[in-house]
Amino acid sequence: MDNTYPVKLRLTYKRKRKYFGLTGYSFTQVDFKRITGDKPRAEFKELKMKLSLIEQKAMDVINGLPAFTFQQFERRFFNKTGTGRDLFLSFELHIEHLKKNGHVGTTSVYIAAKKSLETFYYNRTKLSFQDITPEFLQKYENWMLGTGKSPTTVGIYLRCVRQLYNEAIRNDNTIREDYPFGRDKYQIPHPRNIKKALPLSDIARIFRYEPEKNSPEHYYRDLWIFSYLCNGMNLKDICLLKYGYIHGEYIHFRRAKTEFTNRNSKPIDVYMTDEVKEIIEHWGCKPVFPDNYIFPVLTDRLTPDQVQKKVKQATKQCNKYIKQVAGKIGITGNISSYSARHSFATVLKRSGASVEFISEQLGHTSVETTAGYLDSFEDEQKKEMAGKLTAFENTES
Numbered sequence: 001m002d003n004t005y006p007v008k009l010r011l012t013y014k015r016k017r018k019y020f021g022l023t024g025y026s027f028t029q030v031d032f033k034r035i036t037g038d039k040p041r042a043e044f045k046e047l048k049m050k051l052s053l054i055e056q057k058a059m060d061v062i063n064g065l066p067a068f069t070f071q072q073f074e075r076r077f078f079n080k081t082g083t084g085r086d087l088f089l090s091f092e093l094h095i096e097h098l099k100k101n102g103h104v105g106t107t108s109v110y111i112a113a114k115k116s117l118e119t120f121y122y123n124r125t126k127l128s129f130q131d132i133t134p135e136f137l138q139k140y141e142n143w144m145l146g147t148g149k150s151p152t153t154v155g156i157y158l159r160c161v162r163q164l165y166n167e168a169i170r171n172d173n174t175i176r177e178d179y180p181f182g183r184d185k186y187q188i189p190h191p192r193n194i195k196k197a198l199p200l201s202d203i204a205r206i207f208r209y210e211p212e213k214n215s216p217e218h219y220y221r222d223l224w225i226f227s228y229l230c231n232g233m234n235l236k237d238i239c240l241l242k243y244g245y246i247h248g249e250y251i252h253f254r255r256a257k258t259e260f261t262n263r264n265s266k267p268i269d270v271y272m273t274d275e276v277k278e279i280i281e282h283w284g285c286k287p288v289f290p291d292n293y294i295f296p297v298l299t300d301r302l303t304p305d306q307v308q309k310k311v312k313q314a315t316k317q318c319n320k321y322i323k324q325v326a327g328k329i330g331i332t333g334n335i336s337s338y339s340a341r342h343s344f345a346t347v348l349k350r351s352g353a354s355v356e357f358i359s360e361q362l363g364h365t366s367v368e369t370t371a372g373y374l375d376s377f378e379d380e381q382k383k384e385m386a387g388k389l390t391a392f393e394n395t396e397s
Contacts, residue, residue, distance in 0.1 A: 003028050007051065009058055011073065018070050020077070025051070072172065085173045087127040088114060090164045102304030113157035116144070129165060129174040134186035137161075141189065151189040158188045196339045197346035197374075198331070203228065205329045206322075220321035222279045223295070223314075224340050230270045231361045232341030235315045239297040239307075244290030246272075255363045268363045349374045 004026040008019040025047070027035065035044045035051070061077050062068060091114040098107040120143050121127055137158065144154045162181050168174045180186050198206075207225060211218040227233050236256050245253050251270040270276075284294050293299070297314050298307060318337040326335045341362070348358050359370035 005029070005032075007032070009054065011058070011070065013068060013070065016070075020074065085128055085130075085168070087129060087132065087161065087164060088118065088125060090168060091160075094164060094167075102307075104304045104308040109156060110160050113160040116157055117161070120144075129168050130178060132161065132165065132180055133178075134180045137180055137186040151191040155189050155191070162188065196334070196336065197342040198335065198339055200347060200350075202326075202331045203343055203347070205331065206325060209325055209329050211325065216317065217321045217324060219283060220318045221325050222283060223318055224322045224337060226276060226279050227337065227340035228344050229273055229276050231268055231363070232344035233268075233270070234341060235318060235337050236311045239293070239295060239311050239314055241294045242290065243284075243288050243292055243294055251276075258363065258365065266360075268361070345370065346374055 005028075007025040007027060010017060010019050031044070034040055035047045037044075040048050058073075058077060061073055065072055091110060095107055095110050095114070098110060117127070117140070118124070120140050141154050141158070144157075145151070165174070165179065165181070169176050169179065181188065206221065209221065211221055223235070223238060227235070227238060230238075230251065233253070234255075234257075237253060240256055241251065241253060245251050249272050251272060252267045253270070254267050272280075280294060283296070285292055285296050297310055302310070315337055322335055322337065322339075326332075345358050345362060348361070349355075355367050355370055355374070358374070359367045362370060364370045
């Protein structure tokens, strides 16, 4: 014990007091009296001036608030001292938050986005939110495309920037009037994805194909079918499924991709067809306890990094064997585990389901996202529709 005490800033508002440990100073009681006395000497005089500057900064913040609250004061005070207004610092804080919560995949995206922006900004260590203008963002997009990056990558990185900018507005570290995104400002590119959906005839061939029983080809073919029948569930969500998610004839689950970013998302309800039940019965881990994973990919007590690696390996294997199956049954073109998700959405569309219904089944937060999944109608349907344009035989001459 050195008999010193931290110096705190005390604010009183409507008879309520709050102390802020923002000064960084600690003194003994004797020294503090010398500093705050009428005529402090030598180094105590300089310390009094520094404490007075802190008080003046606090007054400037209070006078600049439209309505005082302790929370708003704290946010603005930190803003005055230079923390929270910098994009790169916001990246670092958000990355640490993601790591702490085990969001390995999203963490890697934010790290890559930060590194890209730092390179574009000549490796500077600070970038104020006020400097992020529509012109700045357009120059960054042009630079990215000029270095061979795709519009998809540009969109992924700039959605990270938009997320952090929105957080800065909520925390009063910048103002909404300077917001650079949106109509008549900068719009993040949303390139249309190359469609990955299969026609129903190809999906039927995958169902009818008979692989060697209990082989890896058999297992991963069944995982692809499981994904297709279960609302296009992606491999990570399949790996995370536990028996406790099964309620009667339904599987209730939340997408791992959106659980962190959208806390209000609804669980997705999947009706278990006979085929789904058979796949679970055949490949499901035993014993059947609520806390046990259904499929033999993950185990308890894995770190987020270990989960990510195992899911990545399972996805790689599924892609390998579904391509192998496709080659054997004559399906051309690129096929992967993700084709099951796109195929699920597109088959529903071709069956007359509304985009809103499909969006809900996929667990999307907007129908615009769903629209990117929906494939065009099959070639036979296109030909049929085109033929109707010149079907004049039933018309009067």
